[in-house]
Amino acid sequence: xxxxxxxxxxxxxxxxxxxxxxxxxxxxxxxxxxxxxxxxxxxxxxxxxxxxxxxxxxxxxxxxxxxxxxxxxxxxxxxxxxxxxxxxxxxxxxxxxxxxxxxxxxxxxxxxxxxxxxxxxxxxxxxxxxxxxxxxxxxxxxxxxxxxxxxxxxxxxxxxxxxxxxxxxxxxxxxxxxxxxxxxxxxxxxxxxxxxxxxxxxxxxxxxxxxxxxxxxxxxxxxxxxxxxxxxxxxxxxxxxxxxxx
Ligand SMILES: *Cc1c(COP(=O)(O)O)cnc(C)c1O
Numbered sequence: 001x002x003x004x005x006x007x008x009x010x011x012x013x014x015x016x017x018x019x020x021x022x023x024x025x026x027x028x029x030x031x032x033x034x035x036x037x038x039x040x041x042x043x044x045x046x047x048x049x050x051x052x053x054x055x056x057x058x059x060x061x062x063x064x065x066x067x068x069x070x071x072x073x074x075x076x077x078x079x080x081x082x083x084x085x086x087x088x089x090x091x092x093x094x095x096x097x098x099x100x101x102x103x104x105x106x107x108x109x110x111x112x113x114x115x116x117x118x119x120x121x122x123x124x125x126x127x128x129x130x131x132x133x134x135x136x137x138x139x140x141x142x143x144x145x146x147x148x149x150x151x152x153x154x155x156x157x158x159x160x161x162x163x164x165x166x167x168x169x170x171x172x173x174x175x176x177x178x179x180x181x182x183x184x185x186x187x188x189x190x191x192x193x194x195x196x197x198x199x200x201x202x203x204x205x206x207x208x209x210x211x212x213x214x215x216x217x218x219x220x221x222x223x224x225x226x227x228x229x230x231x232x233x234x235x236x237x238x239x240x241x242x243x244x245x246x
Contacts, residue, residue, distance in 0.1 A: 060085025
């Protein structure tokens with residue numbers, strides 16, 4: 001388990017690696033944001049990474065996040081909170097109350113629920129639509145592995161687009177795990193093309209955000225245009241519960 005000095009060191013190391021990759025790609029440094037994924041981490045460790053300079057935190061389980069927020073006191077307001085995990089509709093209210101951004105919108109039903117809960121509140125929820133570009137059964141998101149079938153995604157996209165209280169900002173993927181860098185890059189390129197596919201059809205919205213890249217493949221994600229990197233273990237160390245559990 002990472003101690004707080006390790007967390008600060010890891011945060012600085014990963015931040016420099018991101019800076020170097022962004023420069024190498026001649027991208028604007030402001031266009032790439034590091035979300036530190038803190039699911040399964042103690043309040044003390046989350047406080048350490050905020051002290052180290054983290055500005056964006058990613059969480060997967062709303063109840064766990066709310067508990068953590070209580071423990072963080074005023075530090076809670078020093079960061080922007082991003083919900084990055086699959087959300088059950090019955091927990092929609094927690095996300096609306098506590099999060100700034102939702103990365104994992106993956107069904108019409110959930111979109112409708114979020115939109116309805118926001119009725120009359122006068123606020124918009126910024127969302128990313130999640131797609132499954134690797135075609136794995138274990139992954140959430142609309143199946144988008146076959147380029148030729150992308151037109152079938154339009155119907156749900158347009159449905160969500162007309163929901164007044166949600167603001168579509170781009171798309172999110174969780175790419176298949178692989179140690180092959182060119183394989184990762186292939187999935188990220190496909191994600192960028194999928195974003196361009198939608199952007200080309202709907203010039204009235206800005207699909208600027210691409211949420212992709214984790215601890216093991218963020219360099220490849222930067223090369224393909226990622227704007228939100230979601231990095232957990234490389235900064236925070238191992239989680240208190242196994243990956244994928246809970
Ligand atoms: C846990 C998680 C991450 C972070 O993965 P690491 O391998 O710890 O960097 C990124 N995105 C999502 C959606 C996650 O659930």
